[in-house]
Each structure stands twice: as C-alpha cells, then as structure tokens.
Amino acid sequence: MKHDDSSNRLTRRRFLLRGAATGAATAALAQLREARAAGVGAANPFAYSVSEFEVTDPALLKYREVRRFEVPGPEARRLTLLPGGSLLVAAGRRFVEMTAEGSTVREIAVNGAARCAAVAGDGTVYAGVQDHVEVFSAKGERLATWQTPGKRSWISGLAVGENEVFAADSGARLIWRHDRSGKATGRIGERDAARNVPGFVLPSPFLDVELAEDGLLRVNNPGRHRVEFYTPAGSLEFAWGEAGMAIDRFSGCCNPCNLALLGNGTVITCEKGLPRVKLHGTHGEFEGVVAGTESFPENAKTGAGDGPGTTNRASLDAVADATGRIHILDTVTRRVHVMEPKQPT
C-alpha cells in the first residue's frame, strides 16, 4: 500500500478539513448523546468493532480439528516437530517432548526462558533460550551453548539446514547465520537500501525464520505485514503480504507472528490479535484457513486486553507433520489443536 502523508502539514486543506471536522465533533457528540438517551444497553455508535472478522466463512476452512491437548506447566511459547513425529514445546524454562496424542515423553531443562527450537535431520536440537542458543543431542545431552553476537538478543525463531543454523533475533532485528559449530557467518535482513532490504519492523518480539526445501528462508516482517524470502547469503528475493483485517491479509499491528511450512512449500501463517492460522502459496496466493478466530476465544480475549495474562502472551504457533496434519499451539490456553485436512493432501 502506498503512503500519503500530505496532511502532515497544517495546510489550507487541513484547515478546511478542520472546519468540517469541528462540525463532525458536534454531530458525533449529538449522536452519542442520542444513543445514551435511548437507555442503558443502547449500542454505542462509536464502539470499535471487528466482529465481522471474527467469524470465518466455512467454505474457506480447509482443516478440521481432530484433537486437542494441554501442555503441562506454564508459558508454552513455540512448537517444533521432531524427526519421529513427536512435538517439542518451548515452555517456561524447559522444552517438553510430547507425542502427537499429548503424552509427555521427556523434558529438557535450559538456562533461561525457552523460546523456540529447530531440529536437524540427525536429531540435534538447537534451542533458542532468551538471548542464546543451547545445543542438545537427539538423546537430550547438552553439547554446547552459543552466545549470539547481539547485545540485546531475543531469540524468537530458529531454522537449521545441512550446514547452517539461522537464528531470528527480535532484539537485534535480524537473522544470524551460524555454521553448525556456532560460528556466526552472516547477518540477514538488516536495512540496506543498496540491496533493497527494507529492514524488519517489530512492534513486538515475533521474528521467525523457516528454511524451505528450495533453499530460501521465509521470514515474517510483522510490522510490514509481509513474508520475505531471503537467500542464505542475505539477498531479498521477493516478498508478499498486505495489511488488513480481511481474511486474506495480515491484521493488527504486527502479523504474521509465526510461520511454518507444509511439505509442498505452502506457508502457514499464524496471527495474533485476531488469532487465526492460514495457508498461502509460495507467491502469496491465499489458499484457505486452517483455524479461524472462533477457534481461539480465550486468546482473542487476552489479545484484546480482557482475558487472563498479558496481551504479549497471546499468540499462536504452528507446525506441520509429514502426514499434512497441522498442530497449532495457543499460548494463552497452552492447548495444542491438532488439525487434519478436510481433503486428503
């Protein structure tokens, strides 16, 4: 969308508009008082309403919920799929491995707030812990701890390839590229006019990164309401996404908040505020809804400042398994919703 800030100056136009607006203020007040006079319970004509966006057109719902279960303990934040099909949940100061049916298998304690994880093909777990990365073997033995080079690091997303680990750092507003030994080898996504990279806008710490089979990174740029595609060397290849509450757009201040991928390259986008999970083709084409706002009422309430906990906690995360099922974590209820495609994939 294009920006037009011509009204910044107190121009003659604004002066004239102001005259009209003064009338509008008087009219608005009269309208409010009339509604109030109609009695308690009369609708506030200036109530802020997004109710039309809280209901999903059933024709757009491509998935059905088959099961849900709760993650034990406080503060469930992110989900990762383990090679055998079980889930690794970043929660509190630990990572909890759970079966797809919801039984706890084991826990891995970490030295700080567990935020995110990525798992290599050989089972090595890279765990994003507050401002650093902790590395564990498939059996859960601690192998290493890497400090990220950033001063105010907040590791909010991780992706791992054959030779590299990518760490989304919401504090530093960039993606760190590391080799598998932990050596930082690059910085991706920083504002760079010469390379046509606009930089990440993060009103809240929700920078995520996914690595697809085509070798490109998918990174959300929530303040710009976009998904951006980068080469591991940091070139911005393309981007898509538009701001708005409509179902095919990204709502609120900063969405999508988290990403996941289906095997065919479809991008799964998670939103907060209006909590919903949607599908977009590689080039951004809207493909449908996995779960709409009505599936997460507590999350929507908390996001609006009316539910339990702080609004900062209200987000969703998702991960897809090899069968095409999508697991969605609601960070307010700490529930995992297991979604199956209505049509076999």
Next chain:
Amino acid sequence: MATESTHSNAVSRRDFLRGGVRVAGMTGAGLLAGVLTHKAGATTHVWQIDPAKCVRCGLCATECVLEQSAVKCVHSHDICGYCELCTGYFEPQPNALNTGAENQLCPTAAIIRKFIEDPYYEYVIDEDLCIGCGKCVEGCNRFGNGSLYLQVRQDRCVNCNECSIARVCAGDAFRRVPVDHAYLLKTKPH
C-alpha cells in the same frame, strides 16, 4: 480506593508538561495556566483516569458536565509500536494506509498522523476535535501497544465534587489524585 496501576505513573504538572514533548495531545496552549486557574487554592486532589482500568465504554464522551468532555485522548510516543497499520488511527479494513478521511477511525478526525521516517509515525491529538469517545483507544489496545489512552485534561476539568463520569464509569477507572501529580501516564505497553 483503587490501587495504583503498575503500568501508569502519577506525574506532576511539570513532568506532564515535560512529557508533553513525547505525549501528543498534551501541549495545548494555556495548559499550565488552565491547571493553575482551576486547581489553585484549597484544591488538593483532582479526578484522573487509571488507563489500566478503563474499558473504553464510551461514557467519557457523554457524561461530563461540560458541553465537550474534559476527557481527551493522549498518545505516548515512548510506548508506541509505530505500527504501519495503526489500529488506533485506521478503520479495521482501510482502503489504503493513507490519511484519507474514509480510512480514519476517529469519528471527528482528531488524530493527525505525521510521517517521521520509515517506519515511524507521530500522532498528535487535536484536542478541540477530540470528544473522548475512546474508539481509537480501543483500536490501539486491541491490536497495538495501548499507547493511545484517555486522561482527564486538568486545564478543562472543573473538578466537580462528584465527577459525573466517575459515577457511571464502567471500569471504575476514575480516582482522586494529588493535584501536584495530576496525570496517570502510561509507562509500559498495555
């Protein structure tokens, strides 16, 4: 009496004016003179809104004894998320992210959006136009950082013994604060 919100600080007139550099809508001419005229003398306490308790019910606009409410929207630049799609400024589904009247949420066009540099915008409230309806406050709270909120402007409020808004306030958000700490400014998002 309500306990003080952990997310808002009672501040003095001086802090308030100093904060006016950062808190849009708080720079109205004659503010200090207004406060002093109204609040000097025996007055020790004035009415103020705890932003953490306000539920944006809309009654601030209509229940004040003044023709135009003493309650106005203020904007805290310090906690603003600088959202491109500012949900306090734009309709939920704007045609475009520009300042066209049809895209604006405020029913009186009282919010002036000023581009600073990518991605930063500054918001200034035209207090003569703001009727204190709280619509922008709800939009900002619902999807943003809550940097738009309502305050009783002490240069306008006549400090009724019993504030007629406080009597009906849906959030029980009104309370008496010392006149030398007459504002409850937010210091943290939400």
